[in-house]
Amino acid sequence: MRLAVAFALTALASPGLAAQCGNDSSGFAAWKQAFAQEAAAAGVGQAGLNALANAQYSTSTIRADRNQTGVRYALDEFIRIRLGSLDSFASQMRRELNRNPNFYASLERNYGVPAGILLAIHGMETGFGRTMGNTPVVDSITTVAYDCRRSAFFTPHAIAALKLVDRGGLAPGQRGAAHGEMGHTQFLPGNALRYGVDADGNGRVDLYTVADSLASTANFLRQKGWQPGQGFQEGSANFRVLNEWNAATVYQQAIALSAAKLQ
Structure with a gap:
């Protein structure tokens, strides 16, 4: 803990230091020291x-x-x-729905996104929470922020992950997927910070709980243009919103087809 505090204070005392990307591990320590200054300027606190x-x-x-x-x-x-078959996957979705039908009904009332869409995403992303990833989120997201290939894209997500640590929504060692995707539906940290919902009312957004994760997913889709009460099959406006979740057409098609099985 003392080393971490000293590290942060040292970085803050070096205003001319800029974080330089790299293509291997050799520059990561220097990058972290420079990036601490950027993170602090962006509002990251001591925990982050x-x-x-x-x-x-x-x-x-x-x-x-x-x-x-x-x-x-x-x-x-x-x-x-990915699914085995639409029928077998829909049976798993239905079992999840029957665990708490009132919860899914409340999400549709609040955000207009039907249970089938949310359950399809939940199942396809993590097998309904069974496989949420094995890489520490802070490690993975700072690694790709440092890496020169896509540093500009991942740097804001790295800042967001550190802010989530500050807010108690992400434990420093919490594990996720390879590129920092986190929780039941694999949000990138920046999206978690922007669209996250405290559905269980405990004062923090925790995407490792089903309630917060699925409410956040519904909020994301609604904010991206989901139209309540409208269809979602291919060619519809709502189907196009699924592109915001995943750009692969077959992924979007599988979500829509699976969701239709619950109607």
């Missing part, structure tokens, strides 16, 4: 700065980032690989 000081370069994140191939499957193949 401590988390940054303790962040480790994530080789698993870099390996995953370097080996991305994109989604290139036909729809039927994507459904087979």
Whole structure:
């Protein structure tokens, strides 16, 4: 703890220092020291700065980032690989729905997004919370913010992750996916900060709880243009909103087809 505080104060005392990206782990420590100044200027508090000081370069994140191939499957193949079948996946969705139907009804009342859409996303992203990732979020998001390939894109998300630590919505060692995606529906930290909802009323947004995560997902879709009471199949305005969640057409199609099974 003392080392982390000293680290933050040292960084703040060096106003001319700029965070320089890199392509391997050798410059990560220097980058963190410079980035602490940027983070503090952006409003990150001591807890977030401590988390940054303790962040480790994530080789698993870099390996995953370097080996991305994109989604290139036909729809039927994507459904087979990702879902098994629409019918079996819909049965899992229905079981989840029946655990707390009033909760899903309240989300549709508040945001206009039907249960089927939210359950399809929840199931496709993490298997309804079974697999939320094994990489510490602060490690992964600071690693890709440091990495020169997409530093500009990930830097705001790194700032957001540190702010979430400040607010108690992200534990410093909390684990997520390879690029900092977090919680039941795999929000990037910047989106969690902007669209996160404290659905259970405990005073903080925690996307590792089902209530906050699914309410935040519904809020995200509504803010992106979801039209309550309208259809969501391919060609509709609501289907186009799914592109905001995931840019792969087969992913959007699988969400819509799965959700339709619950209607």
